[in-house]
């Protein structure tokens with residue numbers, strides 16, 4: 795049986811990629827990478843985020859731009875001006891604070907920081923791992939017609955990582 799209804803083919807599905815990004819979508823964070831000879835000290839970056847979303851066109855759209863922008867902003871705002879740290883460096887949790895200990899450049903760092911100034915992720919806070927984290931947070935907030943999210947995140951000037959899920 796032929797799959798047609800009038801002139802319109804039934805079952806013809808369209809897939810598109812849409813993107814948001816640019817200097818307005820950015821956040822600042824602090825981190826440390828103990829295994830790196832340069833980044834094993836507490837320091838910070840300003841990061842820009844570009845997000846591409848691939849999905850089926852439903853009602854002439856994949857996702858509304860404003861909805862996508864809002865989602866991206868919400869995800870990165872939670873990390874903005876925070877110390878992004880891997881859970882393995884938190885050695886103690888008390889009422890409102892974390893004790894964070896790591897051996898980095900110059901010796902042992904032993905920090906007591908308010909919980910609300912920290913954003914905890916599973917792995918070390920490299921740009922690869924942070925972008926992966928952002929990708930999955932955006933992915934779980936997308937409608938079912940979206941099947942792929944790609945995030946490109948810069949770490950300061952001229953360095954970036956791309957993750958997709």
Ligand SMILES: [Zn+2]
Nearest residue numbers: 825833837839
């Ligand atoms: Zn860094």
